[in-house]
Amino acid sequence: QKEVEQDPGPLSVPEGAIVSLNCTYSNSAFQYFMWYRQYSRKGPELLMYTYSSGNKEDGRFTAQVDKSSKYISLFIRDSQPSDSATYLCAMSEGTGGFKTIFGAGTRLFVKA
Amino acid sequence: DAGITQSPRHKVTETGTPVTLRCHQTENHRYMYWYRQDPGHGLRLIHYSYGVKDTDKGEVSDGYSVSRSKTEDFLLTLESATSSQTSVYFCAIGPTTNEKLFFGSGTQLSVL
Numbered sequence: 086q087k088e089v090e091q092d093p094g095p096l097s098v099p100e101g102a103i104v105s106l107n108c109t110y111s112n113s114a115f116q117y118f119m120w121y122r123q124y125s126r127k128g129p130e131l132l133m134y135t136y137s138s139g140n141k142e143d144g145r146f147t148a149q150v151d152k153s154s155k156y157i158s159l160f161i162r163d164s165q166p167s168d169s170a171t172y173l174c175a176m177s178e179g180t181g182g183f184k185t186i187f188g189a190g191t192r193l194f195v196k197a
Numbered sequence: 198d199a200g201i202t203q204s205p206r207h208k209v210t211e212t213g214t215p216v217t218l219r220c221h222q223t224e225n226h227r228y229m230y231w232y233r234q235d236p237g238h239g240l241r242l243i244h245y246s247y248g249v250k251d252t253d254k255g256e257v258s259d260g261y262s263v264s265r266s267k268t269e270d271f272l273l274t275l276e277s278a279t280s281s282q283t284s285v286y287f288c289a290i291g292p293t294t295n296e297k298l299f300f301g302s303g304t305q306l307s308v309l
Contacts, residue, residue, distance in 0.1 A: 093237070117296045128201075128287050128300030129240070173239060177296040185296050187239040 091188030104161040108174035108188045115176040118150050120159045123171045164195045200224045201301035209307045216275040220288030228291040229271040233284040278308040
Protein backbone atom coordinates (compact mmCIF):
# COMPACT_ATOMS: atom_id res chain seq x y z
CA GLN A 86 0.00 0.00 0.00
CA LYS A 87 1.29 3.42 -0.94
CA GLU A 88 1.77 6.01 1.78
CA VAL A 89 -0.32 8.49 -0.21
CA GLU A 90 -3.24 7.48 -2.40
CA GLN A 91 -4.78 9.73 -5.02
CA ASP A 92 -7.36 8.89 -7.67
CA PRO A 93 -5.71 9.51 -11.06
CA GLY A 94 -8.98 10.46 -12.76
CA PRO A 95 -9.46 11.92 -15.25
CA LEU A 96 -12.09 14.16 -13.76
CA SER A 97 -14.12 16.16 -16.26
CA VAL A 98 -16.41 18.99 -15.14
CA PRO A 99 -18.24 21.88 -16.83
CA GLU A 100 -17.00 25.42 -16.39
CA GLY A 101 -18.28 26.98 -13.19
CA ALA A 102 -18.55 23.70 -11.29
CA ILE A 103 -17.13 23.11 -7.84
CA VAL A 104 -14.30 20.60 -8.01
CA SER A 105 -13.28 18.34 -5.16
CA LEU A 106 -9.89 16.60 -5.26
CA ASN A 107 -8.84 14.22 -2.52
CA CYS A 108 -5.97 12.22 -1.10
CA THR A 109 -5.74 9.68 1.67
CA TYR A 110 -2.62 8.76 3.57
CA SER A 111 -1.44 6.19 6.06
CA ASN A 112 1.36 7.93 7.98
CA SER A 113 -0.10 9.66 11.03
CA ALA A 114 3.17 11.62 11.47
CA PHE A 115 2.49 13.80 8.43
CA GLN A 116 2.06 17.41 9.51
CA TYR A 117 2.57 19.47 6.35
CA PHE A 118 0.17 19.13 3.45
CA MET A 119 0.62 20.64 0.03
CA TRP A 120 -1.17 20.80 -3.29
CA TYR A 121 0.78 21.30 -6.50
CA ARG A 122 -0.69 22.10 -9.90
CA GLN A 123 1.05 20.80 -13.00
CA TYR A 124 0.20 21.90 -16.51
CA SER A 125 1.07 19.65 -19.43
CA ARG A 126 4.81 19.56 -20.16
CA LYS A 127 5.55 21.85 -17.21
CA GLY A 128 6.94 21.38 -13.72
CA PRO A 129 4.64 21.29 -10.68
CA GLU A 130 3.95 24.63 -8.98
CA LEU A 131 2.99 25.00 -5.35
CA LEU A 132 -0.68 25.93 -5.03
CA MET A 133 -1.55 25.48 -1.36
CA TYR A 134 0.50 24.82 1.77
CA THR A 135 -1.06 23.95 5.11
CA TYR A 136 0.13 22.82 8.50
CA SER A 137 -1.79 20.33 10.63
CA SER A 138 -5.58 20.14 10.48
CA GLY A 139 -8.09 22.72 9.35
CA ASN A 140 -8.94 24.77 6.31
CA LYS A 141 -7.00 27.30 4.28
CA GLU A 142 -8.52 29.48 1.60
CA ASP A 143 -6.83 31.34 -1.23
CA GLY A 144 -9.12 32.91 -3.78
CA ARG A 145 -11.13 30.16 -5.47
CA PHE A 146 -9.07 27.43 -3.79
CA THR A 147 -9.68 25.85 -0.39
CA ALA A 148 -7.46 23.20 1.15
CA GLN A 149 -8.89 21.04 3.89
CA VAL A 150 -7.04 18.64 6.17
CA ASP A 151 -8.69 16.04 8.40
CA LYS A 152 -5.89 14.33 10.29
CA SER A 153 -8.28 12.12 12.26
CA SER A 154 -9.44 10.53 9.00
CA LYS A 155 -6.04 10.89 7.25
CA TYR A 156 -7.80 12.67 4.41
CA ILE A 157 -7.04 15.90 2.60
CA SER A 158 -9.05 17.79 0.01
CA LEU A 159 -8.67 20.63 -2.43
CA PHE A 160 -11.81 22.47 -3.52
CA ILE A 161 -11.92 24.69 -6.57
CA ARG A 162 -14.88 27.03 -6.82
CA ASP A 163 -16.15 28.49 -10.10
CA SER A 164 -13.78 26.26 -12.04
CA GLN A 165 -12.31 27.66 -15.26
CA PRO A 166 -10.83 25.98 -18.35
CA SER A 167 -7.48 27.38 -17.21
CA ASP A 168 -7.76 25.12 -14.14
CA SER A 169 -7.35 22.10 -16.42
CA ALA A 170 -4.18 20.46 -15.15
CA THR A 171 -2.92 17.62 -13.01
CA TYR A 172 -3.18 18.22 -9.27
CA LEU A 173 -0.66 16.53 -7.00
CA CYS A 174 -1.09 16.23 -3.28
CA ALA A 175 2.06 16.06 -1.18
CA MET A 176 2.79 15.67 2.49
CA SER A 177 5.65 15.57 4.93
CA GLU A 178 6.44 14.92 8.57
CA GLY A 179 8.18 18.25 8.76
CA THR A 180 11.73 16.98 8.63
CA GLY A 181 12.55 18.64 5.34
CA GLY A 182 11.66 18.72 1.67
CA PHE A 183 13.63 15.55 1.09
CA LYS A 184 10.97 13.66 3.00
CA THR A 185 8.03 14.92 0.99
CA ILE A 186 5.80 12.16 -0.38
CA PHE A 187 3.72 12.89 -3.47
CA GLY A 188 0.46 11.42 -4.66
CA ALA A 189 0.31 10.21 -8.26
CA GLY A 190 -1.84 13.18 -9.31
CA THR A 191 -5.42 13.68 -10.54
CA ARG A 192 -5.98 14.94 -14.07
CA LEU A 193 -8.71 17.58 -14.21
CA PHE A 194 -10.46 18.82 -17.34
CA VAL A 195 -12.75 21.84 -17.13
CA LYS A 196 -14.94 22.13 -20.22
CA ALA A 197 -15.98 25.55 -21.51
CA ASP B 198 9.88 28.54 -13.02
CA ALA B 199 11.41 30.26 -10.00
CA GLY B 200 14.84 30.78 -11.60
CA ILE B 201 15.47 27.12 -12.38
CA THR B 202 16.78 25.95 -15.72
CA GLN B 203 17.04 22.32 -16.72
CA SER B 204 19.04 21.11 -19.69
CA PRO B 205 18.54 19.43 -22.02
CA ARG B 206 14.74 19.61 -22.27
CA HIS B 207 14.63 16.42 -24.32
CA LYS B 208 17.15 13.64 -24.71
CA VAL B 209 17.08 10.36 -26.61
CA THR B 210 19.89 7.95 -25.89
CA GLU B 211 20.78 4.30 -26.21
CA THR B 212 20.99 1.67 -23.52
CA GLY B 213 24.40 1.57 -21.90
CA THR B 214 25.45 5.13 -22.66
CA PRO B 215 26.18 7.69 -19.93
CA VAL B 216 23.82 10.65 -19.61
CA THR B 217 24.14 13.84 -17.58
CA LEU B 218 21.27 16.18 -16.83
CA ARG B 219 21.92 19.66 -15.54
CA CYS B 220 19.97 21.86 -13.17
CA HIS B 221 20.92 25.50 -12.77
CA GLN B 222 19.32 27.91 -10.27
CA THR B 223 19.61 31.63 -9.83
CA GLU B 224 17.81 31.77 -6.45
CA ASN B 225 20.81 30.88 -4.28
CA HIS B 226 18.74 28.22 -2.49
CA ARG B 227 20.63 25.76 -0.35
CA TYR B 228 18.56 22.67 -1.10
CA MET B 229 18.32 21.04 -4.52
CA TYR B 230 16.53 17.85 -5.53
CA TRP B 231 16.22 15.49 -8.45
CA TYR B 232 12.89 13.71 -8.98
CA ARG B 233 11.58 11.39 -11.63
CA GLN B 234 7.93 11.31 -12.64
CA ASP B 235 6.31 8.20 -14.07
CA PRO B 236 2.63 7.42 -14.72
CA GLY B 237 0.99 5.93 -11.65
CA HIS B 238 3.96 6.71 -9.39
CA GLY B 239 3.89 10.44 -8.99
CA LEU B 240 7.15 12.17 -8.17
CA ARG B 241 9.88 10.07 -6.60
CA LEU B 242 13.04 11.48 -5.11
CA ILE B 243 16.30 10.30 -6.65
CA HIS B 244 18.95 12.35 -4.84
CA TYR B 245 19.10 15.65 -3.03
CA SER B 246 21.73 18.14 -1.93
CA TYR B 247 21.86 20.26 1.19
CA GLY B 248 24.95 22.23 0.20
CA VAL B 249 28.00 22.29 -2.04
CA LYS B 250 29.46 18.78 -2.14
CA ASP B 251 26.77 17.58 0.33
CA THR B 252 24.40 15.08 -1.22
CA ASP B 253 22.31 12.12 -0.13
CA LYS B 254 20.20 9.36 -1.62
CA GLY B 255 16.47 9.43 -2.10
CA GLU B 256 13.89 6.73 -2.64
CA VAL B 257 15.01 5.58 -6.11
CA SER B 258 18.76 6.29 -6.25
CA ASP B 259 20.03 3.03 -7.80
CA GLY B 260 21.73 3.69 -11.15
CA TYR B 261 22.06 7.43 -10.52
CA SER B 262 24.78 9.66 -9.15
CA VAL B 263 24.85 13.39 -8.50
CA SER B 264 27.34 16.15 -8.00
CA ARG B 265 27.16 19.71 -6.74
CA SER B 266 30.36 21.70 -7.08
CA LYS B 267 28.65 25.11 -6.99
CA THR B 268 25.57 26.39 -5.19
CA GLU B 269 23.79 27.03 -8.47
CA ASP B 270 24.43 23.73 -10.28
CA PHE B 271 23.23 20.21 -9.51
CA LEU B 272 24.07 17.45 -11.98
CA LEU B 273 22.35 14.09 -12.30
CA THR B 274 24.30 11.31 -14.05
CA LEU B 275 23.07 7.99 -15.34
CA GLU B 276 26.32 6.04 -15.59
CA SER B 277 24.90 3.43 -17.95
CA ALA B 278 21.37 4.24 -19.04
CA THR B 279 18.71 1.52 -19.03
CA SER B 280 15.22 1.50 -20.54
CA SER B 281 13.73 1.60 -17.04
CA GLN B 282 15.24 5.07 -16.67
CA THR B 283 13.03 6.44 -19.43
CA SER B 284 11.13 9.11 -17.55
CA VAL B 285 10.57 12.81 -17.01
CA TYR B 286 13.17 14.24 -14.65
CA PHE B 287 12.49 17.30 -12.55
CA CYS B 288 14.88 19.41 -10.59
CA ALA B 289 13.51 21.24 -7.56
CA ILE B 290 14.94 23.79 -5.15
CA GLY B 291 14.01 24.80 -1.64
CA PRO B 292 15.18 27.71 0.51
CA THR B 293 15.23 25.88 3.85
CA THR B 294 14.35 22.51 5.24
CA ASN B 295 10.68 23.34 4.93
CA GLU B 296 8.48 21.56 2.52
CA LYS B 297 7.94 24.24 -0.15
CA LEU B 298 9.54 23.09 -3.36
CA PHE B 299 9.99 24.99 -6.63
CA PHE B 300 10.35 22.91 -9.76
CA GLY B 301 12.04 23.30 -13.11
CA SER B 302 10.31 22.53 -16.41
CA GLY B 303 11.66 19.00 -16.63
CA THR B 304 13.77 16.85 -18.95
CA GLN B 305 12.09 14.15 -21.02
CA LEU B 306 14.58 11.29 -21.27
CA SER B 307 14.05 8.32 -23.56
CA VAL B 308 16.43 5.36 -23.37
CA LEU B 309 16.09 3.07 -26.38
